Amino acid sequence: MANSPSGDSMTDRLVRILETFTPTRTVQTAAEIARHAGLPDSTAHRIVGELVATGLLERADDRRVRVGMRLWELATRSSYALHLRQVALPYMERVQARVRQHTQLAIREQDEALFLERLSDPASGANVTRIAGRLPLHASSSGLVLLAYADADVQERLLSAPLRPMSRETLVDPAALRRKLAEVRRLGHAAAPGFVETVSTGVAVPIRERTGEVVAALSVVLPRDAAIDQPLAELRRAAQDIRVALDPPPIERESDRAAGG
Amino acid sequence: MANSPSGDSMTDRLVRILETFTPTRTVQTAAEIARHAGLPDSTAHRIVGELVATGLLERADDRRVRVGMRLWELATRSSYALHLRQVALPYMERVQARVRQHTQLAIREQDEALFLERLSDPASGANVTRIAGRLPLHASSSGLVLLAYADADVQERLLSAPLRPMSRETLVDPAALRRKLAEVRRLGHAAAPGFVETVSTGVAVPIRERTGEVVAALSVVLPRDAAIDQPLAELRRAAQDIRVALDPPPIERESDRAAGG
Incomplete structure (x- = not known):
């Protein structure tokens, strides 16, 4: 689906974004996520917005997001x-x-x-x-x-x-x-x-x-x-x-x- | 990112796919996922392939997949x-x-x-x-x-x-x-x-x-x-x-x- 110019899939980028969250980095801005995931700011902002809309990420405060409970629920229940x-x-x-x-x-x-x-x-x-x-x-x-x-x-x-x-x-x-x-x-x-x-x-x-x-x-x-x-x-x-x-x-x-x- | 003709984002479709897995439906073919997610077969096949490549889904056997431990790990650790x-x-x-x-x-x-x-x-x-x-x-x-x-x-x-x-x-x-x-x-x-x-x-x-x-x-x-x-x-x-x-x-x-x- 809509691979980026570098050829990685949307799913790859999604995983790269999720991988930036660790036990010592639980809350991040979209810009921090972009930097840690090696993605352009605009790409990270757009995907983070989509992830928040679906509940896979949650807003922690005005600027920062964290991994959402919806992700855990989907990962766990089956x-x-x-x-x-x-x-x-x-x-x-x-x-x-x-x-x-x-x-x-x-x-x-x-x-x-x-x-x-x-x-x-x-x-x-x-x-x-x-x-x-x-x-x-x-x-x-x-x-x-x-x-x-x-x-x-x-x-x-x-x-x-x-x-x-x-x-x-x-x-x-x-x-x-x-x-x-x-x-x-x-x-x-x-x-x-x-x-x-x-x-x-x-x-x-x-x-x-x-x-x-x-x-x-x-x-x-x-x-x-x-x-x-x-x-x-x-x-x-x-x-x-x-x-x-x-x-x-x-x-x-x-x-x-x-x-x- | 590359919204479908119906306007839902790739993230929406990903969540719709993950939502098809439930406590009583833990293992599915891509065709079953397509049907339960209301997605075209070709779309579901492609996204399922990407999800397996990243470990968010795992192959259960030749034809069927289940939710991968990688998803739980990413959802849990932070x-x-x-x-x-x-x-x-x-x-x-x-x-x-x-x-x-x-x-x-x-x-x-x-x-x-x-x-x-x-x-x-x-x-x-x-x-x-x-x-x-x-x-x-x-x-x-x-x-x-x-x-x-x-x-x-x-x-x-x-x-x-x-x-x-x-x-x-x-x-x-x-x-x-x-x-x-x-x-x-x-x-x-x-x-x-x-x-x-x-x-x-x-x-x-x-x-x-x-x-x-x-x-x-x-x-x-x-x-x-x-x-x-x-x-x-x-x-x-x-x-x-x-x-x-x-x-x-x-x-x-x-x-x-x-x-x-």
Whole structure:
């Protein structure tokens, strides 16, 4: 549709505009959006106006806009991954209540681990911006699980590209990573001591659908030298319960479309 | 940008396409999308192709597509309302653990209550599709709270339009609704016995920012004749704790952009 002189589609430009909004840049003027998206001012102004008209962006004040709730609603209400997240949530709460460490749900997305959910104690605070955050597949315990059970072509693509370290202990040698992935498949879990941060150990297990296909990873982040047996047992129990609970999305009655009360 | 002969913008058509995906229609062919969006087949095919190229839609199989996780990620990572939801979640968990009934967080969006979060017991099952669902402001306890503290022009607009009943007990008389809103402001909570479903009573309290502005409603759905005192005390305590916790989104370090482990 009406490609620009540079050949990118309207959809490309729309995504470039949405990508300029980040956890640390939640409110922008059209001119700031133009600069960050690399678009002409007039183009950005016009598209921002259209996006505000449809509710995908919202006016924050006279000059600035932010991402609209309409976008989240459209992105969420039909999403399988969010169905997965919703089914998993009560079991994640159980893990969190018993292990009392950050408890996370991730899927593989574009060769990274994308975090759909993260539960923390009220006391532990912080970390509130990390939902919808990403980590490299080879560094996080969630990513290692998702990579270990991914198709061979995904593994080969990752293993043939440079592996960036996140800490001094991240596996960046392809042969070592290959051995680690085999270990994950053999043990049925991934432990990543210090791979992301020196002070912590991630432990993750696969979440499978009824078919056996791995669709997500469930993980906890422990202090570096904590014993992993009890957390691992809780993760496995939760993963098994989620597998049983993961029926196809129920058919929804019209009268039933939102929460009661 | 390149409006169609009918004068709608590309953004309009994009939204019309995204709107065809619902909790009960999560996967569609381009032809089905065209039909549900009221767009010519060729237009729908072209835009769907662009949306798949950018990841806003994903291929589900050879012929069908679904909403992509990229869309959710872009909608979520910079959203204030999702920041609110993330801050509120631990306190919602506490309410849910103590009241053991559905616990919900809603904001006002386009003259309806939009549900950002809903917690349920693992045992209670079901209801998993209701996140991102909506209810009329005048019917649900959450909506009554959001309406009671909304600007006068929002209230007048709602009160001057026909009020659709959801049950035989929904308030549909403008004078009765006006009295109810005054009661909500006086008591600081809304009780909605049977307004949505005959068998249940919604109870909601406002969530305020530090400035005092009401930004959301926190609610539980109780059996119709349950006592509301203890649930209400839990809701009030949670709302107060959320108010204190609701600082502006923290500045995020680059090294910190996703969850550890």
